[in-house]
Amino acid sequence: MAVPEDGWINGVYELLTGEAPPGGGGLPGFAVRDHRNGRRDLMAVQVARDAPARSLAIGALSNQTIENMILPVASGVGVAPGGREGFFVVQPAAAGRAVLDSSLPVTPWGERALLDNLLRPAAIALDRLHQAGFTHRAIRASNVFQPWEGASVVLGGAWAAPPGALQTAVFEPPYSAMCHPSGRGEGSIADDVYALGVLLIALATGEMPMAGMSAEEIIHHKLERGSIAAVIGRHRIASGIVDLARGMLAEDPDHRPLPVLLADPLAARSRRVAARPPSRAQIPIDVAGLAVWDARSLAFALQRAPEIGLRLVRGPEMDIWLRRALGDPVLASRVEEAVRDAISPQEKGEHSVGQYLLLHVIIVLDRFAPCCWRGVAFFPDGIGTLAAAADGSGDRIGLRDVIGSFLLSDAIPLWSDAGERRADSAVLRLDWRQNRMLLQTPSWAGGFARLRYALNPVQPCLSPMVGESCVVRLSDALPALERQASGREWVIDAELAGFLSARMKGRLDAEFSTLSVPENREIDPPGHRGLAQLRILARLAEAEPMRRWPVLAKTALPSVEPVTLRWHAATQRAQRRKILRNAAQEGALLLMLAALDDPASLHDDARRAQLAADRVLRLEHELSQIATQQARRRIDARRSAQEVAAACGTILLVAVVVWRAMP
Amino acid sequence: MGGGALRGIVVPGMLLGGVIALAVCGALPTLSLFLPALLMLSLEQEPGRPMTRTLLLFGLVGAWDPLAAFWRAGGGHPMDWMQLLDLITLAHAWLAQCLGWLLAEGLTLLLVYVADRQAARVGGMAQSEIHALDAEWKAPADDG
Known part of the structure; x- marks a missing residue:
């Protein structure tokens, strides 16, 4: 999912300049045009780098429909109108305005409106979401919209930030509110019911509950007095709504009604929660x-x-x-x-x-x-x-x-x-x-960075090696490295290694471990770390085998050239060095790796080197024998010569005797 | 019985046989014909006396006719002895033995030369193969 050249998300959604439509939920949002069908009622919400989007929910809910809830349409890397890359979640823009906008006067909603326009549609939507196995965790006054007066509310997007991360303390149960915004966890649908209960009270009163209080004060009040008492405060609300809210704001999540029960407010109202108020000390x-x-x-x-x-x-x-x-x-x-x-x-x-x-x-x-x-x-x-x-x-x-x-x-x-x-x-x-x-795990194949990216499948890589690029998936990494690699022999640091090893799901852990320790020239084979880095880069390049990465290839060349020294045969070394340099010139990372990562050839080379060493030993032995056996050769030659001479003498004698004996 | 021991009795046996055959009276002129061989016999230390053997064989070839004539004449007359001690006869016998010695020594030189050349050729081939192997399998640090 590399960034398309036109900067469109997934090559489809163009981010438009101009006023952002509502529905960003507190995150930067942009109007979007779908280039397949010209649709303009979409928006892209920009995800913060340290607060990743909810990838599981986005994957499961994209292109699904739940009435009265804004669901994600797509997600991907794009270029914002300012020119900066980012990860965006595309979703329908919210129609109308938030149900409780602090900048506008709000009339308290009547009981019927609360039940028909807020509670029932929201409960049905939450029930559908619950059945899909997810929570919303972003039900708050500024993220619930009413297209027009008298219409059912629509729950805003909740997918571009961790669950509950953007919730204010008043809309969260106290135990979730006291958590770090990024550590509230997926939670349960009971947390959404709680937030809906708070919103119910807020719209019934026409005011934001516990306004003006700090988060700590809100939590303390809720714990000390109980959520329902703390949220309602001094307001007077219809008893039917209070009954509903009491169940929805129960301290024990198991005591809160399920959304399916809330879809029938009469049944939900009749449900009684047996909650004992906390014991209060005589003195604090x-x-x-x-x-x-x-x-x-x-x-x-x-x-x-x-x-x-x-x-x-x-x-x-x-x-x-x-x-x-x-x-x-x-x-x-x-x-x-x-x-x-x-x-x-x-x-x-x-x-x-x-x-x-x-x-x-x-x-x-x-x-x-x-x-x-x-x-x-x-x-x-x-x-x-x-x-x-x-x-x-x-x-x-x-x-x-x-x-x-x-x-x-x-x-x-x-x-x-x-x-x-x-x-x-x-x-x-x-x-x-x-x-x-x-x-x-004591290497770059483990550690905090690996943990961070393993647990956050769509968190952009925070390594300085990728610069300002938004690297979310493996395929984003190489283009970003190519842009930033100039002048760097080593382009993978601990943070990037953590990102890559997590995304590769441990496939090249040995290489990341190699990279994490400095090269020991006395123990490690030549080019040990360089080859590990090249293997990782080549694995990334496999996604687009025909694409060339000249900057990366040239910067990686010095670190991998010593690998050729692993071959004993000079011709092999020269041949592979030539291939390597040509491949680096072309920017072909896969070819570079192929020239070096050849265990069969190395094995054959070692075998042949051993044979050659044995042959040299035999030849040297032969030479020493030639030098030492000169005297022996002369003795043998003399003996042979004397035998030949004796034979000649015998033949001549026989010839003379026979010749003289002839008549 | 080994070859060296066999050779050790061949030369004295031939000499003894020659003396018995020519009778004692013919021994002196006969021995004078083979004086170079006798000289070699006294000087040669090698088991089996191969050079003496060669000289005797070549001496027989060079002095075959006079010796055959001496044999046929019976060797009882002083003229027969004189014929054996004839300068021409003596020269032929000695020259033949000299040729035998030259042949043996020449062949020795030739064979030594051939063996040395062969060894040098084999050594040269081994050396060049070592150089070729060294060039191919030299230490990587020597690469340019």
Whole structure:
């Protein structure tokens, strides 16, 4: 999927300059023209480099239709009107305007409008999506559109960013909202139901709930008071809507109604949620400036200030508060047990032990809590998108180290075994082992870069070796390298190696391992690293075997020329060097590799070299024999001569005797 | 019995046979005919005395007629002895032995020359093959 020369996405969709149509969901959007049929009601949403698009959903939902939901049409690399390459998701442009636009006055929706125009169509659309195996995770006021007043709403696109990444805290359940935007994970359809419930309240009141509050305050309020109370606040809403919203905003995802149930609001309303309000302490405990009154809020406070939280966990203060102020000795005992268990594995290192202990205590305090590690919260199924955000423009935490130490610890088994987990524990453990193995691989065939791209199939390569080019698929890599390769003998760095090895699915891992260590001339065969690099480049060139890559070929030539020295025969070396130079001149990477990567010829050459060495030994032995046997030769010659002379004498004597005897 | 031992009794046997055949009285002139061979016999150290043998054979060829005449005459008359000691006869016998020696030595030189040339040719071929193999299979570092 290389960038077409005209810059169109997939060679079909032309990005147009001018005002962007609505529906970008907060990401840059462009009007698009489909050159096959002239269709103009499409838009392209530009994907951020450190927040990859949802490739699985795009693949499965492209060209599908779900009424009242904007689905992706296509995705690919294109050139934005500004001239910069990017990865875009093409989708229909939203009609009308967002249901709650902060710049315009909004009249509260009536109950009937809420049920007929919002809840029912959105629930039906979510049910279809749920049946397809996906979540939306982008239901918020600015991403739900109403084509005209009185029409059913349309859920905006949710495919150009990780699940929930662009959601504001108010539209997310508190446990998801406290997560890093890139680490919220795929979630479940219950999270969409929650967001729909918040939107229901927002439109019923005509105001954005919890407006003016920071994300931290929103989460704290929701945890402390319960989501429904926090979102409704002081507003008065019709009791039918409140009943519906109470179920939709239940803290336990399993208690929220499924979309199929919401499609029948009367049935959904009659469903009662048995939720017990959290126990409230008599006096608060202060954790890093946050006054905490209950266990869930305490877990959140420990997560947001891990250093202070760790001191608190290790000290007696928290235990006393849990027992006396909160009046929950069972919880206090469980926390005490968690502290005792977590301290024992000293071999993990003090820092990891501390994080492990904190995580253990947090999930004891709140069974719905996400993974919390070094102050970063995330769900394990969002670790891929979290890895994508590492080293990105918004990464001020050092996500690479956070993810690294998290995967190397036993945090995932601990988290998946405790509390109410929304993902299958066996799958989580399997993924964790695979990810940890990749991370621990001590070469460019593994490591963080490989992990990042393996978990994010459409994340563009972040290596400086590809410059500003948007390299998403394998076929994008070589053109980008060709543009940037001038003057560089080595064009593959660790980041690019991680990208390529992930996209090649481990097919050239040996080559990437070779590239990751400096060449040792005493051990390695000549041109060891150069040949590994050429093999990788040639594999990339196989996609377009007739295309020439002159810059890459010329820059790679010095590193691979020593490979010819592997042949013992001078004629072979000269012949292959000539072929190699000609191929480099032409830019034919495949021919270059063919000239060098010939194990059968090398084997034959080694065999012939051995035969030649044996022959030289035999000839030298023969020469030494000739030199040493001169005296022997003379003796033999003399003996032979004397025998011949004697024979001549005998013949002459017989001849004389016979001649004289003749009459 | 080996060939060397056999040769070791052939020459003395021929000499002894000749002496017995010509009788003691003819021995002295006969031996004078074969004086070069006798001289060679005393000088030659080689087992089987191959050069002495050659000289005796060639001496017999050169002095066959006088010896045959001496044999037929019975060898009892002094004239017969004188005929054997005739200068011409003596010269023929000695010249024949000299030719035998020359032939043996010449052949020796020739065969040594041929053997040396053959060895040189084989050595040259081996050397050139070594050079060719070295050129083809020389160390890669020597490449230009």
